Amino acid sequence: MDASGCVRYTMLMANFKHSLARLPWKLIVVLGAAALMRPVVKIFGDVFGYEVSAAGAISLTLVIAAAWVYTVVSLRVERPVAVLAASGATYAVLSVLLAVVLQVAVPNLDSQQVNIAVLLTAGLFGSVVGNVIYGAALGVIAEIIQKRTSGGSQKRK
Numbered sequence: 001m002d003a004s005g006c007v008r009y010t011m012l013m014a015n016f017k018h019s020l021a022r023l024p025w026k027l028i029v030v031l032g033a034a035a036l037m038r039p040v041v042k043i044f045g046d047v048f049g050y051e052v053s054a055a056g057a058i059s060l061t062l063v064i065a066a067a068w069v070y071t072v073v074s075l076r077v078e079r080p081v082a083v084l085a086a087s088g089a090t091y092a093v094l095s096v097l098l099a100v101v102l103q104v105a106v107p108n109l110d111s112q113q114v115n116i117a118v119l120l121t122a123g124l125f126g127s128v129v130g131n132v133i134y135g136a137a138l139g140v141i142a143e144i145i146q147k148r149t150s151g152g153s154q155k156r157k
Contacts, residue, residue, distance in 0.1 A: 025086075036091065038057065038061060081142075089132050
């Protein structure tokens with residue numbers, strides 16, 4: 001890479017870091033943590049001997065998605081796509097950490113035992129990628145709603 005390429009890369013990374021720093025991280029963490037409701041419901045089902053139906057899991061996912069979109073729209077969050085993509089990544093990391101903690105703390109909880117190394121590599125990567133895409137898609141929906149309901153003005157960081 002020549003000198004101008006290094007300068008462009010350095011500027012790009014500086015802009016990226018500045019952009020990330022401006023995101024509402026408290027909100028992102030709250031949204032990501034709230035989405036843990038879905039694996040927690042499954043865990044309670046495993047503990048108390050009931051199975052969450054596919055319809056129940058889908059319904060819970062839709063409720064969480066609606067809550068994410070409603071939250072960023074009602075707060076008039078600036079850059080909802082970035083915020084919900086980051087929320088998806090946060091959820092992914094927290095859910096993999098929850099899975100690792102449960103594998104170590106309660107090894108007989110779930111019959112689907114998974115190697116912790118697999119959880120921390122393939123599981124984490126796949127989960128982050130999938131949930132970033134999912135969050136970004138919800139962010140696009142939120143942005144469309146924001147633009148249609150308020151003309152895109154009065155946004156909050």
